[in-house]
Amino acid sequence: MRDRGLPFVLMAPAFLIVLATTLYPLSYSLITSFREWRLTRQRRPGDFVGIDNYTGAFTNHEFLSSLWVTTVFVTISVVATVVLAMALALLLRRTGRLHTFVRIILILPFAMSPALIGVSFRFMFNPEFGVLAQGLGAIFPFLKGVAWLADPRFAMGILIVTDVWHWVPYMTFMCLGGLTAVPRETEEAARIDGASGFRILWEIILPQMRGVLVVVAILKTIFALKMFDQVVTLTGGGPGASTETLAYFVFKVGFHWFDMGQASAMAWILTAIMMVISIWYVRLLMSERKLVTA
Amino acid sequence: MAEVRLENVVKRYGGFTALPKLDLHVNEGEFLVLLGPSGCGKTTTMRLIAGLEEITEGDLLIGGERVNDKEPKDRDIAMVFQNYGLYPHMSVADNIGYPLKLRGLGKSERMAQVRKVAEKVELGELLDRRPSELSGGQRQRVALARAIVRRPQLFLMDEPLSNLDAKLRVTMRAELKHMHHEMGITTVYVTHDQMEAMTLASRIVVMNKGRIVQLDTPERIYSEPADLFVADFIGSPSMNLIHGQIAGGTFTAEGISLPVSAPDRAKVVLGIRPEDLQISDASTAPIKAPIFALELTGESTLVTLRAGATQLCARGAADFRAKMDDTCGLAPRPGGRIHLFDPESGLRLPS
Numbered sequence A: 001m002r003d004r005g006l007p008f009v010l011m012a013p014a015f016l017i018v019l020a021t022t023l024y025p026l027s028y029s030l031i032t033s034f035r036e037w038r039l040t041r042q043r044r045p046g047d048f049v050g051i052d053n054y055t056g057a058f059t060n061h062e063f064l065s066s067l068w069v070t071t072v073f074v075t076i077s078v079v080a081t082v083v084l085a086m087a088l089a090l091l092l093r094r095t096g097r098l099h100t101f102v103r104i105i106l107i108l109p110f111a112m113s114p115a116l117i118g119v120s121f122r123f124m125f126n127p128e129f130g131v132l133a134q135g136l137g138a139i140f141p142f143l144k145g146v147a148w149l150a151d152p153r154f155a156m157g158i159l160i161v162t163d164v165w166h167w168v169p170y171m172t173f174m175c176l177g178g179l180t181a182v183p184r185e186t187e188e189a190a191r192i193d194g195a196s197g198f199r200i201l202w203e204i205i206l207p208q209m210r211g212v213l214v215v216v217a218i219l220k221t222i223f224a225l226k227m228f229d230q231v232v233t234l235t236g237g238g239p240g241a242s243t244e245t246l247a248y249f250v251f252k253v254g255f256h257w258f259d260m261g262q263a264s265a266m267a268w269i270l271t272a273i274m275m276v277i278s279i280w281y282v283r284l285l286m287s288e289r290k291l292v293t294a
Numbered sequence B: 001m002a003e004v005r006l007e008n009v010v011k012r013y014g015g016f017t018a019l020p021k022l023d024l025h026v027n028e029g030e031f032l033v034l035l036g037p038s039g040c041g042k043t044t045t046m047r048l049i050a051g052l053e054e055i056t057e058g059d060l061l062i063g064g065e066r067v068n069d070k071e072p073k074d075r076d077i078a079m080v081f082q083n084y085g086l087y088p089h090m091s092v093a094d095n096i097g098y099p100l101k102l103r104g105l106g107k108s109e110r111m112a113q114v115r116k117v118a119e120k121v122e123l124g125e126l127l128d129r130r131p132s133e134l135s136g137g138q139r140q141r142v143a144l145a146r147a148i149v150r151r152p153q154l155f156l157m158d159e160p161l162s163n164l165d166a167k168l169r170v171t172m173r174a175e176l177k178h179m180h181h182e183m184g185i186t187t188v189y190v191t192h193d194q195m196e197a198m199t200l201a202s203r204i205v206v207m208n209k210g211r212i213v214q215l216d217t218p219e220r221i222y223s224e225p226a227d228l229f230v231a232d233f234i235g236s237p238s239m240n241l242i243h244g245q246i247a248g249g250t251f252t253a254e255g256i257s258l259p260v261s262a263p264d265r266a267k268v269v270l271g272i273r274p275e276d277l278q279i280s281d282a283s284t285a286p287i288k289a290p291i292f293a294l295e296l297t298g299e300s301t302l303v304t305l306r307a308g309a310t311q312l313c314a315r316g317a318a319d320f321r322a323k324m325d326d327t328c329g330l331a332p333r334p335g336g337r338i339h340l341f342d343p344e345s346g347l348r349l350p351s
């Protein structure tokens, strides 16, 4: 006779570990977000203050500024990553020695740690001895001597570049996978039907890639919303607060200013944003499923 | 409508030569079928004509004009693919209308033409569906409709019926034939199914290993195969091919002694179709051997004898009954054809 309870018993340890490592900190931070808890004044969480920490976040200029910084960063980074990954996938689609070689090389950026990427780009954009700063100055004379990371717009640009550089390879592989699912015949049929290369891409290939592109966009959006490592190692949030992303600002509130209640509330706002965006994407995905299989 | 000419066409894929040298002339308005075993270069030939593959050497002319360097879209052709090649993200109507859309036709005029064509292939009810919601036969019809909607000067069809079940294939075959009769558009049709080739073609091109072995009408391909390959490939069950010799007007092989009107030859292959053999009295018959198999097909019984190393198949009456391993006699039917081939070159010998 089969013991119906056995599977549950066997799964219990794993289940408890998951519970302890995710649910506990999650609920703890949720509770903390409704309490007053400044480590500079008290060692233990203090009084419940209702939604004060949340209203506090939305009246905090720096928080709102980091929300804006994050929006700009996520939008540009996601769009650039999806477009570049798709373009690269189209270029690498054919098989050949060169294509295989490039595919292998492509893995390297993704294998690098984001923190390290930040540090190395910081060196490369150093106006005195940075390779990229010197190189760009040599090619475009008007860029000579630019203090790249000291200029808010350039700093944001470089931050985006490092992130896109890091993620494009992985997303290219996802797009390549998606492309193999697009039947050659649909393209060839379109060529014979009279479509130009651009129209084949736009009206035949991309619509069939929609599912994959939505997944790529979801993943990239979530990772971009959490952008933290390169902010620390590349710009430190500066110049000013021009590259202070939400994740970085939450860290600052918690571990520079030691306001745990406020930091928890902000972290939960970030989580809520992610959830809303994810749901929206999933809707997009579902509507496509309906189109294809309904 | 147009004629198509392939002149000294060579196709190489890297080091591999798929078509060593192809000369082919497709007449205006004809239904030409490329027939041959898998891998013989039929699809390659078709893709060269379509422009999906580049011609390594030689010339391709459509309607008298050299089109080697023309894009597929500028060749005014339509193609039906084996896996249909439908656009999965578009409705049936949009699939059929896409070639018209690309030619800049307005929506209302497009829909009018799409409806007309859809009626013709009996898809009128399904215009809003997606390809994934259709049966194989319906998908095939969509592919056909998409091909005929803009009345190209040339149709290319690459094994369009091979993914359908046997019954549907017969129906679609008749429809294709009727459509060709109605529209009269030059058609090049690829298949490995000799039955399809025989029923559809005005002329058949039999290919083997990238070369044309015979180009002729279905009747002549059947009655006068140019060599052993064609003799063996065409007909079902295929022609009996017997190795033996001819001396004094008699062909002899193990269990066989058959009068033929041909000069002496030490080595020869005699071919005779199962339908040209009939069962006869075992004591006087020119062919005598034990029965190896009996297969009832419905309208006839296939009798297979084992004479030495060769098996001989004959088509007998449906009510023919005998025991396995019994000796059975076979004789050529009056008026039945006997073919002779050179075993070295495989070529047909004049008779």
Ligand SMILES: Nc1ncnc2c1ncn2[C@@H]1O[C@H](COP(=O)(O)OP(=O)(O)O)[C@@H](O)[C@H]1O
Pocket: B013, B016, B018, B036, B037, B038, B039, B040, B041, B042, B043, B044, B045
């Ligand atoms: N893209 C290709 N690259 C290399 N070899 C190919 C390619 N396409 C076809 N071939 C080869 O060319 C020969 C003819 O192929 P194909 O025309 O598809 O045959 P068929 O349609 O008669 O079955 C085959 O041996 C096949 O392996």
Ligand SMILES: [Mg+2]
Pocket: B039, B042, B043, B044
């Ligand atoms: Mg083929």
